[in-house]
Amino acid sequence: MRLLAVLACLALVTACARTEQGDAGAAAGDRPVAGAAAGAGAAGTAGDYAPGSQAALEAEAGDTVYFAFDSAVLREPSRRVLRQQAAWLERNPDATITIEGHADERGTREYNLALGARRADAVRSYLVGLGVAPARLDTISYGEERPAVAGSDEEAWARNRRAVTRIEATS
Amino acid sequence: MATVPGRHPAAVDLSAAGPRLTRRTLLATGVGAAAFAAVPAAAQLTVTIDRGTVKPLPVAISPFFGADAARAEDGRRIASVVGADLERSGLFRLIDPAAYIQAPAALARAGPRFADWRTINAEALVMGEVRAAGEDDLTVDFRLFDVAAGNELRGLRFTVPRRDWRRVAHKIADEIYTRITGESGYFDTRIVYVAESGPTTQRVKRLAIMDQDGADHRFLTRGDALVLTPRFAPDGRTVAYLTYAYGPPRVALLDVDSGEERVIGDFAGMTFSPRFSPDGRYLAFTLADGGNSDLYLFDRRTEERRRLTRGGAIDTSPDFDPSGERLVFNSDRGGSPQLYVMEIASGRSERISFGDGRYGSPAWSPRGDLIAFVNQKQGDFHIGVMRADGRDARLLTRSYMDDGPRFAPNGRVLVFARTDPRRNRTRLFSIDTIGYNLRELATPLDASDPDWSPLRR
Numbered sequence: 001m002r003l004l005a006v007l008a009c010l011a012l013v014t015a016c017a018r019t020e021q022g023d024a025g026a027a028a029g030d031r032p033v034a035g036a037a038a039g040a041g042a043a044g045t046a047g048d049y050a051p052g053s054q055a056a057l058e059a060e061a062g063d064t065v066y067f068a069f070d071s072a073v074l075r076e077p078s079r080r081v082l083r084q085q086a087a088w089l090e091r092n093p094d095a096t097i098t099i100e101g102h103a104d105e106r107g108t109r110e111y112n113l114a115l116g117a118r119r120a121d122a123v124r125s126y127l128v129g130l131g132v133a134p135a136r137l138d139t140i141s142y143g144e145e146r147p148a149v150a151g152s153d154e155e156a157w158a159r160n161r162r163a164v165t166r167i168e169a170t171s
Numbered sequence: 172m173a174t175v176p177g178r179h180p181a182a183v184d185l186s187a188a189g190p191r192l193t194r195r196t197l198l199a200t201g202v203g204a205a206a207f208a209a210v211p212a213a214a215q216l217t218v219t220i221d222r223g224t225v226k227p228l229p230v231a232i233s234p235f236f237g238a239d240a241a242r243a244e245d246g247r248r249i250a251s252v253v254g255a256d257l258e259r260s261g262l263f264r265l266i267d268p269a270a271y272i273q274a275p276a277a278l279a280r281a282g283p284r285f286a287d288w289r290t291i292n293a294e295a296l297v298m299g300e301v302r303a304a305g306e307d308d309l310t311v312d313f314r315l316f317d318v319a320a321g322n323e324l325r326g327l328r329f330t331v332p333r334r335d336w337r338r339v340a341h342k343i344a345d346e347i348y349t350r351i352t353g354e355s356g357y358f359d360t361r362i363v364y365v366a367e368s369g370p371t372t373q374r375v376k377r378l379a380i381m382d383q384d385g386a387d388h389r390f391l392t393r394g395d396a397l398v399l400t401p402r403f404a405p406d407g408r409t410v411a412y413l414t415y416a417y418g419p420p421r422v423a424l425l426d427v428d429s430g431e432e433r434v435i436g437d438f439a440g441m442t443f444s445p446r447f448s449p450d451g452r453y454l455a456f457t458l459a460d461g462g463n464s465d466l467y468l469f470d471r472r473t474e475e476r477r478r479l480t481r482g483g484a485i486d487t488s489p490d491f492d493p494s495g496e497r498l499v500f501n502s503d504r505g506g507s508p509q510l511y512v513m514e515i516a517s518g519r520s521e522r523i524s525f526g527d528g529r530y531g532s533p534a535w536s537p538r539g540d541l542i543a544f545v546n547q548k549q550g551d552f553h554i555g556v557m558r559a560d561g562r563d564a565r566l567l568t569r570s571y572m573d574d575g576p577r578f579a580p581n582g583r584v585l586v587f588a589r590t591d592p593r594r595n596r597t598r599l600f601s602i603d604t605i606g607y608n609l610r611e612l613a614t615p616l617d618a619s620d621p622d623w624s625p626l627r628r
Contacts, residue, residue, distance in 0.1 A: 070507075070529075072462070105590070108531035108545050108574055109399065109620065110444040111501055111508055113413075113420075114457065114464035114485040117441060121462020140419065141441060141459060145397055150371035152571065152592035 052092045052170035061088040064148075065123060067161040070107070072118040074126055082123060085165055086130035092170060098138040099123045100164045104157035105144045116141030123163045138168070227264035228351060229292055230257060231271060231318075235299035235311065236279035245309060245336060246275065246301040252340035253297060253313075255384060256358040257347060260584075261608030266293055285321045293318050297347060309333050313343045315350055325350045337386055338627070345626070357579035358383060361624040362586060363401040363410050363427070366390060367597060367617035378412060380427055383579075383623070385613040391427055400575075400620050401425075404447045407624045411435070411445035411454060422456050435469060436476060442467075444487050448495045455479070455489040455498060466500060468515070479518065490535045490542075492559065499523070499533040499542050499559075510544055512559070523561030532575055535559070537625075538582035541604060545574055554587050556604050567606040580625045586612065588619040 049055030057063050062085070065078035074082065089095055101120030103112035120139035128134050147160040232254045235246030250268075257263035272287040278298045288296050299313035308330055315325040325346055329339045338359055345356025366379040378391035378398050392398050396416035403410055410425045417423075417434055420441040425432045435442065440460035447454060454469040466479040466486045480486040484504035491498055498513045502520075510524040510533050524530040528548025535542050539559065546553045546566060552573045557564035572590040579586070583604055590597045599612040599621050612618070 070503075105572065107508070107529070107547065108488065108501070110457070110488045111485065111503075111531045113399075113441075113443050114459060114487045117459035117464060118462045118485065124462075139462070142397075143399075145374065145376075145399070147372055150595075 052095055052167070054167045056092075057085070057088055057095075057165065057167055061085045063165045064162050066158065067119055067163070069104070069157075069161065070115065072115070072122040074122055079126065082126050083130060086127055086132055089127070089132050089136065095170045096136045096138070096168045098140055098166045098168050099127075100146070100166060101139065101141040102146060102148070102160060102162050102164065103144045104160040105147065105152075106157055107144070109143060113141050113143035116143045119161075119163045123165070227262055228294055229266055230254075230263045230295040230297065230347075231266045231288055231291065231293035232257075232268070232297040233271060233273075233278055233299075234268065234275050235301050235313070236275040237301045242301045242303065243275075245333075246299065249299065249301065249311060249336055249340045249343070250297070252337055252384070253344045253347070256341060256344035259384070259610060260348065261603060261610075262348070262352060263295075266291055283316055283318075283321075285316075285318055288316075288318045295324075295347070295351065297343075299343070304330050307332055309336060309339070311336075311339050311343075313346075315347050337382065341382070341384075354583060355581045355626065357581045357584060357623070357626065359627045360580060361403075361407070361627070362599070362612070362621050363391075363403060363624070364588075364599060364614070364621040365399060365401065365619050366614065367619060368394075371595070378410070378425070379614075379618075380410075381614070388615060391425060391430075400444060402446055402622050403624045405449060405451040405625055407627055409451075410622075411447060411456075413443045413445070422454070436474070444489065446490050448491050449493055450495055453495070455491065457487040457489070466498070466513075479513065479515065480520075488532055490533055492535045493537055493539045499535050501531045501533060510542070510561070523557065523559075524564070525561065526564055534577050534585075536578050536582040536604075537580055541582065543576040543578065543585055543604075545576065554585065554602070556585075565606070567602055567604070568600075568609065573600075575620050577622045579623045586621045586623055588621060 049059060054063065062081040065074065065081050099120045101116030103115045107115065120141055124137050124139050127137060148162060149156050149159050232250045234250045237243035237246040254265045258265045270291045272290060273284050279300050283296055296316040296318050297313065299311060302310045304310040311329045313327055314323055316323050327346060329342065331339055341359035344358040348356040360383045361380055362383055363378065363380045366377045367374055369375040375394045376398050377394040378401050379388065380391055381388040396414055399413040401410045401412040408426060408428050410427055411422055412425065413420055414423045420443060422435045422442045422445045423432055424435060435454060438458050440458050443457050445454050445456040452471055454471060456467060456469065457464050458467050463483055464485045464487050465481060466489050468477045468479055482504065484502050486500055486502045488501040489498045496515055498515060500511055500513065501508055502511050505522060508529045508531050509522055510530045511520045511522050513520040526546065528546055530544050530546055532545040533542050541556045542559055543554065543556050546555050551569050552571065553566040554568040554573045554576045555564055555566040570589050571592050574588050576585045576587040584601050585604060586599055586601045588597055589600050597617045597619050599614060599618045600609060601612060602609045
């Protein structure tokens with residue numbers, strides 16, 4: 001499951017990188033979200049994934065939101081994804097989730113652990129505000145330890161400054 | 172037979188159950204003894220570390236004499252480790268043994284013919300002798316000479332189990348370093364760090380420990396759980412680190428000799444960035460609760476915890492000053508990550524970093540005088556040092572990414588991790604606190620998060 005998610009993520013990144021060449025100056029953190037949100041538009045049609053699964057969440061709502069450098073502020077594209085996640089969680093009432101907070105590598109390891117915790121909590125608070133029961137939500141920070149993509153440029157860093165919503169259980 | 176009072180105990184425990192490491196001043200004979208007694212110190216044979224540039228001292232290290240082939244081999248290996256230690260410090264230049272005129276046997280029999288050593292421009296001479304002591308022990312004598320003055324500066328005898336021959340070599344190197352620089356040494360020490368392998372997105376990380384010269388390397392964890400930021404306790408064998416093995420990330424204590432481990436406290440939230448107080452009694456660390464990271468103090472004896480910071484800012488990376496009364500830490504309370512010093516008793520904090528860019532990962536020198544840090548600005552990372560009050564900040568390095576500086580126990584050398592993105596490589600480096608002698612430490616895999624042990628006893 002995790003491997004699938006990583007592969008899907010990589011495919012997404014490649015697509016994004018291709019479509020956004022020459023757009024280096026754009027607000028970095030918002031870019032990857034567009035792809036995920038566009039994918040979510042096709043939600044509702046049954047894909048080749050189990051209902052209530054990570055793949056279902058990713059396809060039907062988007063499972064990742066992105067942040068600006070050293071920021072845990074949820075910008076509009078991220079909030080849109082989280083509203084979809086809240087709706088998805090309402091449709092899948094047995095699902096419990098862990099929100100993983102991640103940072104890019106451009107900071108000290110320990111500060112990034114704290115930053116990841118801050119990002120995960122920003123997502124958690126937003127979902128709770130939308131009516132998701134707090135008991136269904138857990139958080140964890142990986143700091144800079146689990147980048148989504150390898151790379152040493154702004155493109156890669158933007159994709160690694162993220163919070164990922166993981167399905168823990170659906171029964 | 173004079174023992175030097177205080178500084179050189181007659182016996183030192185190597186391990187609780189094991190045999191003893193004994194050291195005493197050599198029962199020196201002839202000219203050596205006379206010189207040792209008559210000359211308090213050779214003022215001219217010194218290296219001063221504070222200077223802007225260092226001219227390495229040319230030193231000759233004769234293979235230690237052994238009466239038979241096995242002891243001669245021991246003696247050759249000990250001399251080689253001593254020489255490598257001294258050379259790596261950047262303060263000594265080892266003269267090629269092929270140039271030595273006086274042979275080890277002649278040295279052992281009659282003492283130095285100083286003219287022979289002046290001829291090859293040696294300023295210091297190290298010689299020694301290895302003998303078997305009972306079934307399993309070695310007796311190792313060493314002497315340090317000032318070649319120009321023609322006198323002995325130091326002589327010591329060690330009796331140790333044969334397997335500890337490397338530690339004897341490191342202790343000899345420490346004695347030489349101390350005699351020449353006036354500073355305590357850092358060679359009989361270990362480095363604990365995080366060994367890294369696998370692709371960037373699925374990195375496998377394991378705790379590992381090695382002697383400071385890379386010898387006796389071993390892994391301490393299996394790699395099935397993410398582990399980060401190991402830090403030595405003052406006892407040199409307990410390591411606090413961050414582990415994901417128990418679900419929520421937790422600070423755990425590991426006894427590196429016995430393998431025994433325990434998790435610290437039961438906190439609602441993630442605990443990380445552990446550091447021991449200088450007396451070993453307290454652990455300072457960060458607790459992230461509801462996304463907010465604050466500093467806590469944990470009393471290992473009473474298990475009591477005390478919250479040190481409040482508010483929505485990130486407060487992390489605490490490190491004690493040598494008195495244990497203050498902490499330097501990293502906080503974004505002013506809008507960007509900067510360094511602050513807190514008086515623990517009063518809780519009062521003052522910002523000490525005022526340069527451009529972002530600061531993090533502070534480390535307080537065991538000497539108390541300096542705080543090392545990471546400074547990130549204009550796309551580069553730097554390791555730097557400032558005085559404990561924040562004045563005289565100096566950057567020592569510049570690279571794509573440097574992180575996690577930690578001091579050697581004498582406060583003169585830093586170890587840190589450097590990432591080279593072109594070669595996709597992260598390795599440990601050392602540099603002295605005046606910015607000279609940048610060196611990569613040999614590790615079998617990629618390496619990060621180093622910590623330097625205290626001098627072993």
